[in-house]
Amino acid sequence: MGNNKYKILIVEDEANIRSFIKANLETSDYQVLCAETCALGMMMYASHHPDLIVLDLGLPDRDGMSLIQEVRKTDTVPIIVLSARSNERDKVEALDLGANDYITKPFGTEELLARIRAVLRSHRHSEEKESSPGGKFRLQDLLIDYDTRQVFVGKEEIDLTQTEYNIMVFLSVHAGKVLTYAAIIRAVWGYSDYGSVKKLQVNMKNIRKKMGVTPGEKRYIINELGVGYRMLAEDE
Amino acid sequence: MKNRQRQKDTLFSILIFGSAFAVNLLIQKLFTTQTLVPMIFVFGVFLISLKTHGYCYGITSAIVSVFAVNFAFTYPYYVFDFFVEESILSAVIMLAVAVSTSTLNSRIRDQEKLRAESEKERMRGNLLRAISHDLRTPLTSIYGSSSTLISKYDALPKEQQLKLLGEIQEDSEWLIRMVENLLSVTRIDGAKVEVVKTPTVLDELIDSVLMKFSKKHPNQKVITQIPEEFVDIPMDSLLIEQVLMNLLENAVFHAKGMTELMLSVSLAGDKAVFEVSDNGCGLPEDALQKIFTGSYEKSAAPVDGTRRNMGIGLSVCAAIVKAHGSDITAENRKGGGAVFRFALERGCEDDGQ
16 A cells, blocks of 8 residues: 555544445545544544544534644644534634634535645645745636735736735635634734734735635635634645 | 613603602692692602513602602692601602502513513424424334344445435434434523623624525525625624525425525614515415424424424524514515525624734
């Protein structure tokens, strides 16, 4: 067997869920490790250094959040959180702690696979980008040229304000990752105050308008209601 | 909330008392008679006791009125003179009016509260009954199909196996939808009546709904019409998303002959009006009233227990919209088809610039 397969660690206490995720990932050519508790997950992580962690938040021994915290102290390995639907606060907390994406239970296997692919890909890219900013970002017919600070949709140049451009850069550098309102505000304005979420939302509305995106089209940026925004990964 | 009410009550009391006083002055000028004076004050006290909350406004206004009669409208004018027997008697009468009106009033209020409570209770009961009944069908099918697959695995031809698996999947999807609705109901249940509202950008809400909808129904196009400008509306976005989703799916499942499904939002004053309309078969007249209570389905449901039950989805919609302090309505369009409509308050406009 090839050793170049991605290693994915699943931390989930429900045996049935674990088993179907495992079956699915293995047939999609990933190497899969399983852990049913937080402690076991930490141990597996330390000894196997997986390329990605799929983490359920409701674990019997400790809260999954603590695992994210623990891992993020030293590592940028992508983490996808499995969360129950009704709790935006959990999602935001997990993302702010450093999780890359979340997926809401119940989910389809296709959806999970797509997220895994996107997160792995964007992780690879952002590592490259962090070391050498500049170059170009391409997504569908969207093109961002970091060197000349220009944004194009098709052939047309989009006239963005400084703030709008900064938002686009931040989203695109982290394409594939859900960014919370707080994270974007921190990156773009450096501080946050009352009303800054609205300021961000107004800017996003203008960006969408300038790019000619209407609701319901899956183009460029996904709205995660009450949580934040996510730019699509490059060939999602 | 409490403070506001207190302010309102106080203001109202002062206003009524002031008017009573003014009317009396006027009458005194015009007719030079005093027989009407106590009556008008009694009426004022009655009004105040009727419209305010608690006893204190009525009683206070009664006492103040007695003083006013004594001071301004009995001889000697503009002097307090408490040795007039009349004034003691009128004080007693006014107090009696104030106390009995307030008592009656609070009793009515209590009853109203109880009625609202039992109405909510009834709605919840209906929902639970409908849902538990409806959960059994897909569960039976999932259990049956999977057991068959396990016990007869080798005997079944491959396409038969796939068919059974497909049914399991389909029924699970239906269960998911059901449980989402149940979760929504429990979210608005609980001790607090009001939901937690956060300002939600209309564009983003509609975008999110459409994305989810097209994932489930890729072939159904939805025509959307929303205002151009930046609109944010305080709401529990997950719940309103669920309402719109339910309404759209309801049209897909029930509006026979539909070719056009439309989701539109318009602004009317300080409200945003949401509409989901189709050009399908419309709703039977007798359903229009009962459709949101969850009680319609039982009488009219086809005997085969068809799982495309609209009762639950729509009563969940009604409950959610109600929790947002509004109402949902359904009507038939003139040209055929149905339209579902509800409005949300836009809240005060403060910009964060």
